[in-house]
Amino acid sequence: MADQKNARVIRKANAFEILNHWVMAISFFTLSATGFAYLFHIAGVVSFFGGPMGMKTVHNYAGLVFAASLILTIFSYLIEALSFSGDDMKWLMKGGGYLSRNAAVPPQGKLNAGQKLVYLMVLAAGAAIAVSGLYLWLAPEVKSRTLSMHFLHNAAFDVYLMIVPFHIYLASIASPGSLRIMINGTVPLEWARKRHAKWAARMT
Amino acid sequence: MTNHWNDFKNADVILVMGGNPAENHPVAMKWIMRAREKGAKLIVVDPRFTRTASKADIYAPLRSGTDIAFLGGMIRYILDNKLYFRDYVTNYTNATYLVNPDFKGPGELEGLFSGYDDATRKYDKKTWSFQMDEAGLPKKDPKLRDTNSVFQLMKRHYSRYTLERVSSITGTPKEKLEEVYKTFASTGAPGRAGTELYAMGWTQHTVGTQNIRAMSIIQLLLGNMGIAGGGINALRGESNVQGSTDHGLLFHLLPGYLPMPTASVTDLKAYIEKYTPKTKDPKSVNWWGNRGKYITSYMKAIYGDSATKDNDFAYAWLPKPDEGMNASWLMLFDKMSKGGFEGFFAWGQNPACSGANAGKVRKGLSTLRWMVNVNLFDNETGSFWRGPGMNPADVKTEVFMLPAAASVEKEGSITNSARLAQWRYKAAEPVGQARPDSEIMDELHSRVMALYRKDGGKFPAPITKLTWNYRRDDGKPGVDIHKVAKEINGYYLADVFDTKATPPKQLGKKGELCAAFPHLQADGTTSCGNWIYCQSYTQKEGKVINMMARRNAADPTGLGLHSGWAWCWPVNRRILYNRASVDPNGKPWDEKRKVIAWNATKIPPGADKPGAWEGDVPDGPAPPLADEKAGKYPFIMRADGMGAIFGPGLADGPFPEHYEPLESPLAENPMGGRQRMNPAAKMFYKEGGVGTDDIFANADPKFPLVATTYRVSEHWQTGVLTRHLPWQMEMMPQQFIEISRELAREKHIQSGDRVNVYSARGKVWAVAMVTERLKPFNIKGATVHQIGLPWCYGWQSPDDGSGGDSTNLLTPTIGDANTLIPETKAFMANIEKA
Amino acid sequence: MGRKSLLVSPELCIGCRGCQTACKEWNQLPGSKTENRGSFENPPELTATTFNRVRYVEVASSSGDPRWLFVSQRCMHCGDAACMNICPSTGAINRTADGAITVDKTKCIECKLCASACPFGTPKFDAQNKLSKCGMCADRTASGLPPACAKTCPTGALRYGEREELIALAKKAGYAKIYGENDLGGLGTLYAFRDEPKLYGMDEKPAMPESLIFWQNVLKPLSYLGLGGALALSLVHLVAVGPKKDEPKNDEPKKDEEVNKNG
Structure with missing residues (x-):
């Protein structure tokens, strides 16, 4: 839908999506910081969060926030992320055009194929990390399962640690103009036509 | 015990039978394991495979109550295979003595020894005597061949204990029996040591004393008495039960194993006459010959200045049970169950659980008018009136609870199985109203005294004249336990001289603590509360020394004697009968484990001629037996100085014989004869008795x-x-x-x-x-x-x-x-x- | 000073359980209500208030006497301790200079991961859910005293001392296998076994769970390697390819050109 006041921009994210994104981002950073402190016994971080039990509380409740936030993203992105087309495949084959400055890529929808994949990975790893985290928190008595849950929690964390930096980089420095989506929700129409041609076409 | 805890480490073979040290004396296992580390064999004989058995090299099961059959088989094995230590047996035991030819054993008399009277269940021991020569000494056959010699009689008696028969009685497989016999009998060789450890598994039987006698015979045959790593060692069931027995716990004994006089022994002279054993053998020390000195010094200790030569040292004030009266545990509770007592002090005990036939004991308690329960906690005895099967409304007994201090809440001495008296210090204050036993007793005494002062009494002197000055000097309440310890040790009441020496040599100064029991006198110039403890709290050059508080752990011999650690009776002798550990010339049988040795050239301090013992404190300073003039036999507490293979002193026979327990699966004694159970055991009831608590069921299919x-x-x-x-x-x-x-x-x-x-x-x-x-x-x-x-x-x-x-x-x-x-x-x- | 250990010799143990009581006394642990289950063994397992116990193992024999083995059990104080590896809380599980694994309850975060990681099932949790286990009496050993259990043992079945010396001692005494000599980085609780460990109710080859090893060696390093790698790749992209811009602005041509040239 075209922006009423300015015909040259269109809205890519609504207020709810923006808010939810930042909730997720903040909880993620909190969880990562405390998670790293757990893994590598970083005393400074522990005391920053009020000692071992304080940090545990922060980690657990941030985890709850993160999980809730993750569930809410489903309403925003899941359908779009699952709609994979031939263009998406071609986009992926061309590396999303990121491999060279002038590469031409097939037209994309509201989310490009990369974003779709990232989202699905975030969702899957997030589900794993949330479920295993809850299990470790609430029911650590069953020993053999606890160990696999601990394993899963860490494996999923590793996935996050690998994709989140790319996500941030690609959505900020690597793709100027993206960042404002998560600030005011709009993008210039031209910007959108270039990157999300199919969506832009639908919107105008 | 004849030896001591640490001494177990010196043994080559350790037989645990009638005891279970791993469970009941765990620290003993330290020394047993030390011995094993050096290659010793541990044999455990027990109906159950116990925690001790788990560490055994040989475990042999046996049916409860068949120990004499088991040991009788061992005696036969030793004799048949000539595994006994012949020099030891002929020199140091009464195996050579000739017995009255009229003596008959159970093999000849339907399971009984000669002299049995069915009506009284008692033996007339006339025939259990030795043949005497003109000099009044026992006739001997050093070659051990005379058919009436103890040795031959023993051989005949135990020839009936064949492997097959023993196995069928005990249930022990034959090959196990042989393995045990062979292993233990190997200690009959000079230079090998075997010890035996027992506890209540041997004593708590109708044949309890004879169980231990049987082992004594084995140990004498194998030459294991008096040596390091040998002996017969009673593992006492409580940490201080040795101490309490030493100090007159039993009804028939005064402190120091002096007999309690009976009513017919009316004066001190008669007492000394009756209870002092005599010997005409100059080689026998016959230590009990000193009885008069010990009883007199005891009277001086308890009655002080009130005991004078003129009043027979207050002998009349001693309580004297009627002739034949027995006041042991079973008798007391039997009498109690018949309403024979008004009051009862249950002091540090729990008869409602510990007494045999506890149901009878519990009923007995309900006949009392009052009971005082002195204990750390209330128990089944103090609360008997609300116990199972009791109706509190029907019980008229008034129960008083006096809370006592625990052993760590008071100072004093404790004597362990090794006769070792160790001084202990108070570690904590008693909890709540609890007080040390000594203080409870002291207050009881002062209140009884106050009653006598106020009301008088029929015969107050035995109580009112007691020396009782144990209160602390600093004015604080309570008892100064050191004063008690010193009274037990005894004092010189006058300057005491050895009058045999010329000029008479001063032994002690008036007012000082006695140095040792050889200084005690029969004339009232010494006091001693317990002669065997004389030297426990002594004085050297005026300086008072609590020997029990010594803590020198040095062990110069390496045998674990630790003679500088605390103090053990008698006179700090760690291994009893140690004169039997050397040959008649004073040379140790076993050079590796030298308990004592005679040094013919060493001049002892204060003596003028050479010859002295080295090592442990010997059983008397006399030179070795071979010394023509002054040599002495090793078993100094026996009148004839010999280890008793033939033991006429016991009620149920001079040789141990297998009898079935009161209750057993067998209707007859498998040894043959008519006597199923111990013929001299007191029967409280007839077989199959009904309507009383005293019933039993032998060979009864209801109780198989x-x-x-x-x-x-x-x-x-x-x-x-x-x-x-x-x-x-x-x-x-x-x-x-x-x-x-x-x-x-x-x-x-x-x-x-x-x-x-x-x-x-x-x-x-x-x-x-x-x-x-x-x-x-x-x-x-x-x-x-x-x-x-x-x-x-x-x-x-x-x-x-x-x-x-x-x-x-x-x-x-x-x-x-x-x-x-x-x-x-x-x-x-x-x-x-x- | 080398690593110290406790040497358990079941062949010397008489099952008196003085160690069990001494432990409770020193560590001020309460007794719990138990029932006899037809065995001497009690409590049935280590608990938050039972740091050590004796297992009674009866071995039947068709010929001859049974065997009754007494096996004193407690934390194994592994050289490579799974509990310590997995513990997320800084300073909650520590190793003393002597090699004992100790617990600082104030730092335990009640996550119970140690319990799932321990190959011996040692970690137990108190009423506050804090890890509660044998710490080899570190408060005694620090002052040169042996642990309470070893101090009270009458027969030398529990010996505390220099690890190498204890191993040498046990080997000299003829024990072929010293259980825990090498497993798990060497155990701090060693066993001198006459027979196969299985007879004494022990795992032949105690080991850390494989997933834990994978976690320790792969996942844990991957968390910073992955993060670093992702950041590095982003940086490489930034330098090598550069941001994707629609139309170069006037104030940026030089940079674009530069990027082009470089590209």
């Missing part, structure tokens, strides 16, 4: 299982001290019963099931412990099952009743023929799944 009782490491006696400790209860929470897999199968019982255990007298419940560690016996061709139950539980604590109740509810009222120690280690029972 041989039962025994025991303690566990986790609990102390009846558990009064340990059942209040959650740590101990956590480990051993409940009454259990050990049964074999075979019996469990027969009775459809699984491990962990609750079962009811019955005897002719009572019933308890227990948790079944089905185990490999018990196996059915083959007794005379029939399968006989053995069961075992600890006796550490009681209804009163834990107070939810989850512990169970005392297994003494099952045991009978019957005791040893000599000591009346109850037979709780062998009786018949049955079990059913609850």
Whole structure:
């Protein structure tokens, strides 16, 4: 839908999506910081969060926030992320055009194929990390399962640690103009036509 | 014990039979394991495969109550295979003595020795005597061939104990018997040492004394008495039970094993005449010949200045039981059950659980008008009136509880099984109103004295004239226990001289503590509360020394004598009869384990001619036996100085003979003859008696299982001290019963099931412990099952009743023929799944 | 000073359980209500208030006497301790200079991961859910005293001392296999076994769970390697390819050109 006041921009994210994104981002950073402190016994971080039990509380409740936030993203992105087309495949084959400055890529929808994949990975790893985290928190008595849950929690964390930096980089420095989506929700129409041609076409 | 705890490490073979040190004397195992590390063999003979058995090189099971058969077989084995130590036997035992030709043994007299009277169940011991020569000395045959010699009589007596017969009585497989016999008999060789450790598994039988006698014979035959790593060692059941026995706990003894006079012994002269053994043999030390000095010094200790030569040293004030009166445990509670007592002090004991036939004991308590329970905790005795089967409204007994301080809450001495008196210090204040026993007793005394002063009395002197000056000097309340210890040691009441020396040599200064019992006098110039403790708290060059508080751990001989650690009676001698550890020339039989040795050239301090003993404190300073003029026999406490293979002093025979327990699976004695059980044991009731608590059931199909009782490491006696400790209860929470897999199968019982255990007298419940560690016996061709139950539980604590109740509810009222120690280690029972 | 250990010799143990009581006394642990389950063994397992206990193992024999083995059990104080590896809380599980694994309850975060990681099932949790286990009496050993259990043992079945010396001692005494000599980085609780460990109720080859090893060696390093790698790749992209811009602005041509040239 075209922006009423300015015909040259269109809205890519609504207020709810923006808010939810930042909730997720903040909880993620909190969880990562405390998670790293757990893994590598970083005393400074522990005391920053009020000692071992304080940090545990922060980690657990941030985890709850993160999980809730993750569930809410489903309403925003899941359908779009699952709609994979031939263009998406071609986009992926061309590396999303990121491999060279002038590469031409097939037209994309509201989310490009990369974003779709990232989202699905975030969702899957997030589900794993949330479920295993809850299990470790609430029911650590069953020993053999606890160990696999601990394993899963860490494996999923590793996935996050690998994709989140790319996500941030690609959505900020690597793709100027993206960042404002998560600030005011709009993008210039031209910007959108270039990157999300199919969506832009639908919107105008 | 003849030796001491540390000495176990010196043994080559350790026989544990009638005891279970791993569970009841765990620290003893330290020394047993040391011996094993050096290659010693540990033999355990027990109806159950115990925690001690788990460490044994040889384990042999036997049916409860058949120890004499087992040991009789060993005597036969030693004699048949000539494994005895001949020089030792001929020089140091009465094996060479010739016995009255009229003496007959059970092999000839239907299971009885000569002189038995059916009506009184007593022996006339006239024929159990030695033949005497003109000089009044026993006739001997040093070659051991005379048919009337002790040696030949013994051989005849034990020839009946064949392997087959013993195995069919004990249920021990023949090859096990042989293995045990062979291994233990190997210590008969000079240079090898074998020791025996026993406890209540031997004493608590109708033949308890004879169990130990049988072992004494073996140890004398093998030359194991008096040597390091040898001896017969009673592992006492409580840390200070040795001390309490030494100090006159038993009804028939004054402190220091002086006999309690009976009513017919009316004056001191008669006492000394009656109780002082005599010998005409100059080579016999006959230490009890000093009886007069010890009793006189004792009278001076308890009556002080009131005991004078003129009043016969107050001998008349000693209490004197009637002739033939027996005031031992079973008799007291039998009398109590018949209403014979008004009041009762239960001091540091729990008879409602510890007494054999506890149901009878509990009923007996309800006949009392009052009872004083002195203990750390209330127990089944103090609370008997609200116990199972009691209606509190019907019980008229008034019970007073006096809380006592625990051993760590008071200062004093404690004497362990090794006769070692160690001084202990107070570690903590008594809890609440608890007070040390000495203070309770002191206050009791002062109140009784006050009553005498106020009301007078028929015969007050025995009480009012007592020396009783134990209060602290600093004015604070309480007893100065050092004053008691000093009174026990004794004082010189005048300057005392050795009048045999010329000029008379001063032994002690008036007012000082006595140096040692050879200084005690019969003329009232010394006092001594207990002659065997003389030297325990002494004075050297005016300086007072508490010998029991010494803590020098040095061990110059390497034998573990530790002569500078605390003090042991007599005169700090660590191994009794140590003169038997050397040959007649004073040379140790075993050079590796030299307890003492005669040094013919050394001049002892204060003497003018050479010749002195080195090592442990010898049994008297006299030169070795071979010394023509002054040599002495080694067994100085016996009138003839000899180890007694023939023991005419006992009530039930000069040689131990196997008799079945009061209750057994057998209707007849498998040794033959007409005498199934110990003929001299006092019967409290007739067989099959009804309508009383005193019933028993022999060879009765209703009670086919041989039962025994025991303690566990986790609990102390009846558990009064340990059942209040959650740590101990956590480990051993409940009454259990050990049964074999075979019996469990027969009775459809699984491990962990609750079962009811019955005897002719009572019933308890227990948790079944089905185990490999018990196996059915083959007794005379029939399968006989053995069961075992600890006796550490009681209804009163834990107070939810989850512990169970005392297994003494099952045991009978019957005791040893000599000591009346109850037979709780062998009786018949049955079990059913609850 | 080398690593210290406790040498357990079941062949010398008489099952008296003085160690069990001494432990509770020194560590001020309460006794719990138990019941007899047809065995001497109690409590049935280590608990938050039972740091050591004796297992009673009865071995039947078709010929001859049974065997009754007494095996004193407690934390194994592994050289490579799974509990310590997995513990997320800084300073909650520590190793003393002597090699004992100790617990600082104030730092335990009640996550119980140690319990799932321990190959011996040692970690237990108190009423506050804090890890509660044998710490080899570090408060005694620090002052040169042996642990309470070893101090009270009458027969030398529990010996505390220099690890190498204890191993040498046991080997000299003829024990072929010293259980824990090498497993798990060497155990701090060693066993001198006459027979196969299985007979004594022990795992032949105790080991850390494989997933834990994978976690330790792969996942844990991957968390910073992955993060670093992702950041590095982003940086490489930034330098090598550069941001994707629609139309170069006037104030940026030089940079674009530069990027082009470089590209």
